[in-house]
Amino acid sequence: EAQVTQNPRYLITVTGKKLTVTCSQNMNHEYMSWYRQDPGLGLRQIYYSMNVEVTDKGDVPEGYKVSRKEKRNFPLILESPSPNQTSLYFCASSSLGVGGTDTQYFGPGTRLTVL
Amino acid sequence: KQEVTQIPAALSVPEGENLVLNCSFTDSAIYNLQWFRQDPGKGLTSLLLIQSSQREQTSGRLNASLDKSSGRSTLYIAASQPGDSATYLCAVSSHSPVNQFYFGTGTSLTVIP
Numbered sequence: 001e002a003q004v005t006q007n008p009r010y011l012i013t014v015t016g017k018k019l020t021v022t023c024s025q026n027m028n029h030e031y032m033s034w035y036r037q038d039p040g041l042g043l044r045q046i047y048y049s050m051n052v053e054v055t056d057k058g059d060v061p062e063g064y065k066v067s068r069k070e071k072r073n074f075p076l077i078l079e080s081p082s083p084n085q086t087s088l089y090f091c092a093s094s095s096l097g098v099g100g101t102d103t104q105y106f107g108p109g110t111r112l113t114v115l
Numbered sequence: 116k117q118e119v120t121q122i123p124a125a126l127s128v129p130e131g132e133n134l135v136l137n138c139s140f141t142d143s144a145i146y147n148l149q150w151f152r153q154d155p156g157k158g159l160t161s162l163l164l165i166q167s168s169q170r171e172q173t174s175g176r177l178n179a180s181l182d183k184s185s186g187r188s189t190l191y192i193a194a195s196q197p198g199d200s201a202t203y204l205c206a207v208s209s210h211s212p213v214n215q216f217y218f219g220t221g222t223s224l225t226v227i228p
Contacts, residue, residue, distance in 0.1 A: 031214065033216065035216075035218075040220065041220070042204070042218045042219060042220035042221060043159075043204070043206075043218040044218070045215060045216050045217070048214065048215065048216070050214060056212065056215070058215055058216075059116075059215070059217070090158060090159065092159075096214075100146030100147055100166075100208050100213075100214055101146065101147065101208050101214055101216075102164065103149065103161045103164050104149065104151075104159075104161060104206075104216075105161070106151075106158040106159040106160070107158055108157070108158045109157075109158050
């Protein structure tokens with residue numbers, strides 16, 4: 001089954017404690033992306049990657065890091081989480097064509113609370 | 116910077132009614148526009164993708180149109196059903212920065228049986 005998986009699904013942590021949210025896709029997609037969703041602000045792109053070892057900042061990259069060492073995985077790293085990073089996080093992937101990205105497939109989301 | 120707006124923020128209709136959801140964007144330099152559906156507590160499901168060279172796409176009771184020059188897209192839902200109740204989001208993929216995505220804040224649709 002084609003899917004994007006994220007782990008963990010729920011996480012409560014404290015300020016300053018480094019954490020990683022994993023994302024994996026089994027569709028051999030070139031493009032992967034992280035978003036955060038906040039009430040009233042909608043989804044905002046954090047980072048995206050168009051291929052292995054290629055990453056770009058989205059709209060709200062501050063406080064986040066990513067890496068793309070393998071095509072299927074795109075982990076999101078919060079080195080020193082703060083309460084304003086409490087949010088619902090989504091990973092997504094799609095293939096890349098001449099016309100840009102194709103249909104994006106989303107993971108189930110990770111609800112992060114930073115105390 | 117691209118800005119995407121969806122109006123209305125919420126919509127309630129009786130079952131069987133046809134309806135239109137609106138999406139507007141400020142920068143016409145886009146690769147494509149996608150419509151998504153989000154159910155409460157769930158991820159996003161892609162409904163339709165329109166490439167910048169296309170005018171519309173259809174899937175079942177859904178029809179999405181794109182007028183790139185005016186920065187507008189509409190999602191038409193025919194013969195609405197209670198199962199259509201969800202939040203509908205539109206997103207555009209930009210030319211610059213290439214393939215960066217911008218989402219609207221969504222329209223929350225309730226179809227009353």
